[in-house]
Amino acid sequence: MSESARSEVLARPVALVTRRPSTSLWGDAFRRFRKHRLATFGAVVLTIMVVAVLAGPFVYRVPIDEIDFKAKLETPSMAHPFGTDDLGQDLLARMLYGGRISLAVGIMAMLIALTLGVAVGATAGHLGGTVDHVLMRLTDLFLSLPQLPLLLLIVYLFRDTLKKLLGPEAGVFVLIVAVIGGLRWMPVARLVRAQFLSLREKEFVEAARSLGAPPFRQVLRHILPNAMGPVIVAGTIDVAAAIIAESSLSFLGLGFPPDIPTWGRILFDAKDNLDFAPHWALFPGTAIFLAVLAINYIGDGLRDALDPRKVLGGRTGAATPAAKDSVPEPALAAPADP
Amino acid sequence: MAVPVLAGISLILFTILALAPGDPFEELATNPNVPAEVRMNLRAKFGLDDPVHVRYVRWFTSMMRGDWGFSFVSRVDVDDLILQRLPTTLWVLGAAQLLGILVALPIGTLSAIRPYSVFDQVATTLAFIGFSLPTFFTGILFILFFSIYLDWLPFIYRADINETGWRWLWEHARQAAMPVAVLGLFQGAALTRFVRSAVLDVIRLDYINTARAKGLSERVTVVKHAVRNALIPVVTLVALQIPGIFTGAVITEQIFRVPGIGSLLISAILANDTPVIMGITFVFSCLVVLFNLVADLLYGWLDPRISYR
Numbered sequence: 001m002s003e004s005a006r007s008e009v010l011a012r013p014v015a016l017v018t019r020r021p022s023t024s025l026w027g028d029a030f031r032r033f034r035k036h037r038l039a040t041f042g043a044v045v046l047t048i049m050v051v052a053v054l055a056g057p058f059v060y061r062v063p064i065d066e067i068d069f070k071a072k073l074e075t076p077s078m079a080h081p082f083g084t085d086d087l088g089q090d091l092l093a094r095m096l097y098g099g100r101i102s103l104a105v106g107i108m109a110m111l112i113a114l115t116l117g118v119a120v121g122a123t124a125g126h127l128g129g130t131v132d133h134v135l136m137r138l139t140d141l142f143l144s145l146p147q148l149p150l151l152l153l154i155v156y157l158f159r160d161t162l163k164k165l166l167g168p169e170a171g172v173f174v175l176i177v178a179v180i181g182g183l184r185w186m187p188v189a190r191l192v193r194a195q196f197l198s199l200r201e202k203e204f205v206e207a208a209r210s211l212g213a214p215p216f217r218q219v220l221r222h223i224l225p226n227a228m229g230p231v232i233v234a235g236t237i238d239v240a241a242a243i244i245a246e247s248s249l250s251f252l253g254l255g256f257p258p259d260i261p262t263w264g265r266i267l268f269d270a271k272d273n274l275d276f277a278p279h280w281a282l283f284p285g286t287a288i289f290l291a292v293l294a295i296n297y298i299g300d301g302l303r304d305a306l307d308p309r310k311v312l313g314g315r316t317g318a319a320t321p322a323a324k325d326s327v328p329e330p331a332l333a334a335p336a337d338p
Numbered sequence: 339m340a341v342p343v344l345a346g347i348s349l350i351l352f353t354i355l356a357l358a359p360g361d362p363f364e365e366l367a368t369n370p371n372v373p374a375e376v377r378m379n380l381r382a383k384f385g386l387d388d389p390v391h392v393r394y395v396r397w398f399t400s401m402m403r404g405d406w407g408f409s410f411v412s413r414v415d416v417d418d419l420i421l422q423r424l425p426t427t428l429w430v431l432g433a434a435q436l437l438g439i440l441v442a443l444p445i446g447t448l449s450a451i452r453p454y455s456v457f458d459q460v461a462t463t464l465a466f467i468g469f470s471l472p473t474f475f476t477g478i479l480f481i482l483f484f485s486i487y488l489d490w491l492p493f494i495y496r497a498d499i500n501e502t503g504w505r506w507l508w509e510h511a512r513q514a515a516m517p518v519a520v521l522g523l524f525q526g527a528a529l530t531r532f533v534r535s536a537v538l539d540v541i542r543l544d545y546i547n548t549a550r551a552k553g554l555s556e557r558v559t560v561v562k563h564a565v566r567n568a569l570i571p572v573v574t575l576v577a578l579q580i581p582g583i584f585t586g587a588v589i590t591e592q593i594f595r596v597p598g599i600g601s602l603l604i605s606a607i608l609a610n611d612t613p614v615i616m617g618i619t620f621v622f623s624c625l626v627v628l629f630n631l632v633a634d635l636l637y638g639w640l641d642p643r644i645s646y647r
Contacts, residue, residue, distance in 0.1 A: 078625055092470060097504035141346040143578065148585035149603060154354060156607045195638050244472045248589055251474045264474075271478060271593070275486050282482075285475040293470040300466075 009050060032305035039301020042294035048160050049291055053099035075279055081280045085269060095284055098261040103261075103291070105177055108238040110179025111243035114235045117188025118224070124189070125196025126219055138192070143186045148248060154179050155254055180245045188234050195227035218284055229306035236299035240292045247288050263288045343630070347623040348401065352394050355616065404493035409606075416617040420599055424621070427598030430517055431587050437522030438529050446533025447565055450541055458560045461530065468527025473586045477520045477593035484516060491516055509629050519584050525579070532575045536568035584622050607619040610631040 047193065067087045075085045082091035090227040119186055124135040155175060162171035198204060200223060208222045247264030249255035256262050270280035406416035449458040484491045495513050540546065547557045582611050591600035599618050604616035
């Protein structure tokens with residue numbers, strides 16, 4: 001083989017890769033995600049729920065706080081598709097409105113947890129040494145806090161001040177979102193740190209470093225995007241955990257006030273009337289369960305989809321069972337401790 | 339390991355408490371009959387104006403000595419109140435955790451030795467549903483089905499049952515069945531997935547083939563060789579889950595009115611009973627640390643390579 005032919009052969013794989021226009025990282029991920037049937041089902045269910053709570057109140061124009069004692073504790077009917085509560089308020093309207101808050105709390109708390117977790121994990125993983133040691137001890141410490149008792153304590157101590165400061169609705173929202181997010185960043189921090197430790201030694205980061213990229217640019221442009229896969233999965237699961245945490249708080253009567261009917265709050269009001277109005281508890285409970293189940297399945301699907309080691313199905317066959325199960329399952333620990 | 343964690347947790351608790359708005363003498367401040375100098379004297383007496391670290395050390399030492407003040411509401415010492423309730427909580431938690439392990443170990447192992455069989459698929463799906471069902475909703479469903487529809491089990495937990503002997507035991511078992519099942523099945527669902535993936539990780543390793551090749555029965559191979567080694571990562575995950583168990587405990591105790599420290603915490607919060615709230619949060623933290631210690635010791639037993647010198 002002549003010298004020129006050899007160099008042509010060596011160059012060919014690169015050329016082949018660039019000549020495949022239809023596959024991008026996200027396109028691949030999307031196709032892998034669609035292969036996971038239950039994850040697709042979860043995505044559909046969640047989309048329906050999000051559309052319902054966003055558009056629902058504009059279509060279904062029954063007020064959430066119209067008290068009608070003549071129609072109290074009614075089982076589902078044409079006039080009240082989900083029935084009514086002990087004040088005769090329409091449950092469907094309340095659930096559509098409350099669902100917005102439940103889902104918004106989940107998403108906002110996840111964003112806070114991700115931001116904190118990525119910041120702590122990236123700092124620890126990139127700087128290493130004493131900083132890493134201190135931050136990881138802090139993470140361990142936060143992991144061993146009893147979450148719900150602490151959540152209750154903080155909400156109890158700070159609720160009145162924030163209510164005065166921001167008004168009853170916004171105050172409780174900010175407090176709950178901040179506290180739930182602030183108690184859930186630890187798994188993300190550990191994940192990001194582990195990713196950083198392995199990625200910062202990789203050749204492409206070394207290449208960036210040798211080209212003179214400042215540390216901040218190395219982290220932001222080169223390491224972080226490559227560490228995002230597991231973070232996105234953890235974030236998805238965090239949404240579910242935050243929804244459960246908010247519902248637990250409201251269910252204990254310590255979350256949102258009664259005029260803001262989040263799903264957990266409706267359940268709290270319903271639990272003393274179980275024997276003669278079971279529908280009152282079943283609808284919001286099922287809504288929470290479906291949302292959490294859908295999000296957990298989406299997380300499961302994303303974990304499979306965002307793992308670039310996996311080959312797309314079809315040509316080489318779906319990912320082998322062995323590969324599927326050797327993927328670490330960071331999502332597992334998450335929903336268990338809301 | 340345990341002592342620094344406890345100190346750290348107490349530091350966080352104290353910080354929260356110190357940052358919290360509100361003043362224990364607020365009532366006196368708004369009361370016009372109490373002159374300002376009396377208030378100042380009281381503040382000085384209780385050391386409220388001391389520097390923060392002095393206050394922290396004083397607070398921590400009194401917490402460690404068991405001097406937790408007394409409840410505003412029931413006029414009893416906080417430690418008496420908590421000690422009275424603690425056994426119930428530990429009993430229900432222990433039974434639930436045991437149930438969770440008893441469910442998870444066999445199901446997880448069976449799933450893992452025949453991955454992607456019908457049994458595995460059903461078990462994995464049920465486990466997924468199980469830990470997506472929040473405990474407060476399972477509790478309500480259980481009450482609806484077993485207490486209201488079937489009328490088999492009482493849904494209120496009573497500490498004072500006027501029976502003796504077997505009857506007493508039976509009544510206790512009946513009323514504990516639902517709280518323990520709700521909590522245990524939730525823990526079990528998450529554990530099943532841990533066990534399954536841990537067993538899957540070891541079942542294909544060479545030493546398992548060796549065990550089979552030298553003629554050991556499948557039972558001995560799986561139980562003694564695979565599961566014991568698979569349990570090592572599971573213990574870590576269980577230790578990480580422990581703070582979560584207390585979350586479930588607070589909620590189940592509240593649903594079924596179990597007179598444990600979880601429901602005491604809720605009623606204390608609703609009644610603004612600060613000393614009790616602080617005491618219980620501290621007890622929960624101590625329990626977390628204690629169970630983490632137990633997990634560490636279990637580790638040494640499961641994995642002889644780890645030694646604690």
